[in-house]
Amino acid sequence: MLGTNSASNKLAKMIYGYWQSQCLYIATNLGIPNLLQSGAMTVEAIAEKTSTKVETLYVLLRALAHLGVFAEKPGRVFAATELSELLVTDAEPSLGHFLLHITEPPMWDAWRELGGSLKTGEVAFERAHGKNFYEFFMSENPDSKNLFNNAMSYLTNQAIDSLFEVYDFGQFDTVMDVGGNRGSLIAHIVKKFGCKGILFDLPHEVEIAPAFLASQGIDSDAVQVVGGNALEELPKGASAIIMKYFLSVFNVEDARQVITRCREALPPQGKVVLLQTLVPPRGAPVEYPDGTIPGLAAVQMMVTNPGGYWRTEEEYKELFSTSGFQLEQVIHTGTSLTVMEFSKKS
Known part of the structure; x- marks a missing residue:
């Protein structure tokens, strides 16, 4: 349709991309991957189970089969x-949950506003919905909040084994996860390394954390759950602070403020362990082996957050340096997640 040379083929795949993601969204939202776990089904049987029309459903399923x-x-x-x-959603957090979160209608509505936001400086999500991402998803739409929580847990679960192979959290007595949502990452760390944990996030984010941690086999005295605002104050008592993707939601000024709060909360020898997908420098490979394209993901962050986006290694180094930290080491996990360890400047 669009030509046969390699350049036009590459562009065609980009142009058709949203067709594919929307077909995936509809099928996964209807629960079809869940249905087919128990065995093959006719399109008529699937249509009956999903309350859809047979002929239109067939066109969708045929496309996905292709x-x-x-x-x-x-x-x-x-x-x-x-x-x-991989898209099954009736068991543990999966790629299906991540798909549903990224492609659900409110997200599409936000992307539609990207062009206008480039001209006005507004956040595309706020242009589309009249409220910010966290008000919309976390406070007013419980189904979307559940999708978000499962999507984030999936990302953590996918990266955790590779992370633990290259970084020893057992060197710390107490680890605090800032922006840790319901506690998936801190649960893994406490179970693996036997240290104590502190889970910190906004109060409405950590409401479900005690129940979730209990479901993961974590004793109530192993992880202290604290609600608050990282821009204002962090609890003391941890020898290391981890932040996984958390700084991505902040503009430069607010990110520096969060890092300053980390400095105030840590002892003199304390560390900040930043877990982040880094945007590669010019000339480096732009895609990680797991398919993540950080430069594109940075646009997604910009669509949903005021001033937030994925940054380069040098940008994070500068952020921490101006907030009283020095970079100790950068460790690549073999996935799209990179470890940056910072210590306080003397």
Whole structure:
């Protein structure tokens, strides 16, 4: 349709990209990957289970079969594949939850406002919805909040083994996760290394944390749960502070303020362990082996957060340096997650 040379093919894949993601969203939102776990089904049976029209559903499923998400068998029968199994959402946090969070309608509405926000400086999400991302998702839309929580837990679970292979959190007596949501990361750390934990996030973010931590087998005295605002004050008592993707939501001025609060909360030999996907410098590979393209993800952050975006290693180094920290080491985990360890300047 768009030409046969490699350049036009590459652009065609980009142009058709949203068709694919929307087909994935609809099928996953209907629970079709869940249904096919128990065996192949006719399109008629799937339509009955999902309250959809047979013929229109068939067109959607056929497209996804052509993409390898489902397998189509004779008689308009569809079966699960390795891809669809990754989209199952009726068990533990999965790529399906991440898909549903990233592609649900409120997110699409925000991206539609990106062009206007470039001209006005407004946040695209706020242009679309009249309120910020966290008010909309976390306070007023519980289903979207649940998707977000599961999506973040999925990202943590995917990276955790590689992280623990290269970084020893057992060197610290107490680790505080700032911006840790319901506590997926701190639960992994406490269980693996036997240290104490502190979970810090906004009060409405940590409401469900005690129940979640208990469900992960974490004793109530192993992790202290604290609600507050990282721009204002952080609790003391930790020898290390971890922040996973947290600084991405802040503009430069607010990010420096958060880092300053970290400095105030830590003892003289305390460390900040930043867990972040770094935007590569010019000339470096732009895509990680897991498919993450940080430069593109940075646009997503900009769409949803005022001044927030994914940064380069040098940008993070500068942020911390101007807030009283020095970079000790950078450790690549083999995934899109990188460890940057900072100590206080003397």
